Amino acid sequence: PEAAVASKPAVVENCATTIEANDQMQYNADSITVPASCTSFTINLKHTGTMGANVMGHNVVVAAQSDMEGIDQDGAGVTPDHVKADDARVIAHTKVIGGGESTSVTFDPAKIKAGGPYKFFCSFPGHMTLMQGSIQVQ
Template identity: 65%
Template sequence: MNTRPVLLTIACVLALSACGKSPPPAKETATAPATTPEPAPAETPPAATAAPTPAATEAPAPAPATESKPAAVVANCGTTIEGNDAMQYNVGSIAVPASCGNFTINLKHAGKMPVAAMGHNVVIAKTADQQAVSADGMAAGAAANYVKADDARVIAHTKLVGGGESTSVTFPTSKIKTGGPYEFFCSFPGHAAMMKGTIAVQ
């Protein structure tokens, strides 16, 4: 028996089976970074990169300072206040002692202008009535000291005075103990916007 053809046949089978084997598959983890790249951090800009607006970095402009006037000095159930050519009182409030039965306000015009140009007075009324009292006083005219005659809303008032002049008024404190708040003001046309203050029994 000739074994050579058999050996050749076996050798060919082994060779073919060896050639037919495929290489082992590559590990999946080796190709993972190439197929699924991580997103770049630049895609989500940080909040710090946003440019601030000027309003956020600049301080707001300060509001105009409002001048605070002192309280009137009260002694012996009375006080003295001044008006000037700049259309101002020198005080912003009057505290009337509750122990006083009557109270006196002395008004001194510290300016130089005449009564017709820059006259001042002191009128006391409820804060809620101030504008109406001033309007009716304007209609009454200078001869009436810019106060409507027999105006029930007026607690008390002085006459008008010009530069260098003084006047006064005395009234019962019981008239301002309830029903307020009350104000003192100048009823010369246009003056009450700047010449006014609070008055109360304390």
């Protein structure tokens, strides 16, 4: 029998969601479903850990799954947010935050309606493998 994949959908209310990230390199959600009625959507990111942004910083980047590797590689070491400036592949991204901090980004869901699949992920070097999830409009 196939192993059950633990799914942790983000709670979405009023065209927004809050995702938590921690010192164990984990988000508390692995999928975000944006209601089709939303004309803008906000992802709030809360770092529940205690480590600094320079050691265990987290952000949220929204992009096509096929663009993740390139965005991650090109942004590695580009401080402070580990996203290359004006990277056209990036649909939206927050700044990198450390323990106890919060940030948010708002974007137009129309940008993730066609094509895809789309993902959200952390572009802090080495984090993408563990910190990613799907995002779609439904």
